[in-house]
Amino acid sequence: MINKRPAAKRPSGASFPPRKSREASPRNTVKKPPNRLRSTLEQRNKSGKTGANFSKINTTDRIKAWRRHHLAVAVDSLARLLATPFGSLMTWAVIAIALSLPVGLYVFLNNAQLVSSNWDGSAQISLYLKEQVNDDAGRNLTQKLQMDADIAETRYLSREQTLAEFKEFSGFGEALNYLEDNPLPPVIIVRPAISGITSQKALVERLQALPEVEEAQLDLAWVKRLYHIMQLGQRTITALGVLLSLAVLLVIGNTIRLAIESRRQEIVVVKLIGATDAFVRRPFLYTGIWYGLGGGLLAWLLINVSLFWLDVPVRSLASAYASDFSLIGLNLLDSILLLISSTLLGWLGAWIAVGRHLGKVEPQ
Amino acid sequence: MIQFHNVFKRYESGHEALQNISFTLNEGEMAFLTGHSGSGKSTLLKLIMRMEVATRGQVNVEGVNLNRLARRHVPFLRRKIGVVFQDHQLLFDRSVYDNVALPLVIDGMEPQDIGRRVRAALDKVGLLSKEKLTPIMLSGGEQQRVGIARAVVNKPPILLADEPTGNLDPQLSAEIMQLFRQFNAVGVTVLIASHDIDLISRMGMRMMELNQGGLSRSGVME
Numbered sequence: 001m002i003n004k005r006p007a008a009k010r011p012s013g014a015s016f017p018p019r020k021s022r023e024a025s026p027r028n029t030v031k032k033p034p035n036r037l038r039s040t041l042e043q044r045n046k047s048g049k050t051g052a053n054f055s056k057i058n059t060t061d062r063i064k065a066w067r068r069h070h071l072a073v074a075v076d077s078l079a080r081l082l083a084t085p086f087g088s089l090m091t092w093a094v095i096a097i098a099l100s101l102p103v104g105l106y107v108f109l110n111n112a113q114l115v116s117s118n119w120d121g122s123a124q125i126s127l128y129l130k131e132q133v134n135d136d137a138g139r140n141l142t143q144k145l146q147m148d149a150d151i152a153e154t155r156y157l158s159r160e161q162t163l164a165e166f167k168e169f170s171g172f173g174e175a176l177n178y179l180e181d182n183p184l185p186p187v188i189i190v191r192p193a194i195s196g197i198t199s200q201k202a203l204v205e206r207l208q209a210l211p212e213v214e215e216a217q218l219d220l221a222w223v224k225r226l227y228h229i230m231q232l233g234q235r236t237i238t239a240l241g242v243l244l245s246l247a248v249l250l251v252i253g254n255t256i257r258l259a260i261e262s263r264r265q266e267i268v269v270v271k272l273i274g275a276t277d278a279f280v281r282r283p284f285l286y287t288g289i290w291y292g293l294g295g296g297l298l299a300w301l302l303i304n305v306s307l308f309w310l311d312v313p314v315r316s317l318a319s320a321y322a323s324d325f326s327l328i329g330l331n332l333l334d335s336i337l338l339l340i341s342s343t344l345l346g347w348l349g350a351w352i353a354v355g356r357h358l359g360k361v362e363p364q
Numbered sequence: 365m366i367q368f369h370n371v372f373k374r375y376e377s378g379h380e381a382l383q384n385i386s387f388t389l390n391e392g393e394m395a396f397l398t399g400h401s402g403s404g405k406s407t408l409l410k411l412i413m414r415m416e417v418a419t420r421g422q423v424n425v426e427g428v429n430l431n432r433l434a435r436r437h438v439p440f441l442r443r444k445i446g447v448v449f450q451d452h453q454l455l456f457d458r459s460v461y462d463n464v465a466l467p468l469v470i471d472g473m474e475p476q477d478i479g480r481r482v483r484a485a486l487d488k489v490g491l492l493s494k495e496k497l498t499p500i501m502l503s504g505g506e507q508q509r510v511g512i513a514r515a516v517v518n519k520p521p522i523l524l525a526d527e528p529t530g531n532l533d534p535q536l537s538a539e540i541m542q543l544f545r546q547f548n549a550v551g552v553t554v555l556i557a558s559h560d561i562d563l564i565s566r567m568g569m570r571m572m573e574l575n576q577g578g579l580s581r582s583g584v585m586e
Contacts, residue, residue, distance in 0.1 A: 065472030269453050272413070273514070274443035275470045277436070363415055 095295025252349030292346015399574035446515030
């Protein structure tokens, strides 16, 4: 093929910075133009025209070549990782541990939220009415509130009932008989139909604004505390997640740096024979992607094994509290999200390493 | 076509590798570049491949001024130039076939076409039967021929060689030179850096001699 090419046929002055394609060369990518054309081109090729004429590169072919190379590189870089199973497993394990910490905490928090949401249904609001509100007005208000969509149940306690209850529960029973007046206000007990601390708070504020109400009080202050603990937990997870993601980036970056170092000769050679930066970068980016994805899968496995391990004691604990609570794990969306972010982390770590180190590998 | 216009190359260390080099190598021409080691032969080849950039003057390859060639276009320049290195620059972790196929893979060629082209190139250098071996199993001369097959597999219009016979015995050297001649006969522009004056003078081709960075002689040696 080489010796069938007459010199005179080559066009002179062809300029090489050809097109915006990354891989496609001006000369050789056109291998399959549409059927009829292809055979003519091949004939011309045989009869002596050089590839220099083939500058009309078909976009579909270019995309096909690009896809083919991506696939080949993806498979090859995975094969390279599997060829050194122990070393790769170590990297995967480091990534998995780093990822499973924040994700595990997230699962824990999810479960805690589930537990607390079962409880905050029992929250209730006490409305202490003003002195001057008489019994009728109090009962009217109670009935009016019963209509409210946010309220599940109301109960009116007149002054006398409040006093009776107070006597019964406070232990001051006899002492209260010495009072001339009843010092206690009428009270409406409201059980909210809504859950969630913020919406319940909004309800309290709304009730507080009623003219008859002296003070509205959300009971169960621990619900509030729990809520704040949850918030703290969420922030902790975010901070931990950011820190450990950085750790994953560093681990992958360093691993890729070593990979670049060990393939230095290959990089030099392919650069010498006309590889684009994208071409040189690609295997390392895929290596990063595989590290990330493998680490993510391992983290998922770690979390699910831990949950399985914890499930029995948690069930027994719950049954001791007469609850049928059991642990919830990662749902499908969470799992997919975990894998996508670990893969992205791998890719990003590789990209950073490649950007920092690949430029230094130039043929000398 | 390769053109040098008053080209100077000074390295950062202050070393003047090339001084006021001007020459034209026409399309389809074959020439030798000689001179002692350190006379600037490698630097000159590196300028053509844009591994280095001229400090002053102009290098044109195929009508393109390399001084103005953007970095992202350099790969496409290199695909037009086949290079044979003294140290072969082969990848020892892959087969002979894969080594030769590399330029075509970079080009994004279809696998079946790659097979055809690689075998044709290996056939040309007489190594068709060794495509499955790794380069480490080959002798020095065979490794050099693999390097040549890789340099020509994508049919570049220009072929450069840096001391291609550096470590070979005279007979092997002559065979390698014969190969280059054959490529030139089908229209490839060939430039070979070599200090093997004996061999070169026997070929009766154009010769350029570099002496301490300057072009001291140019012409056909008889």
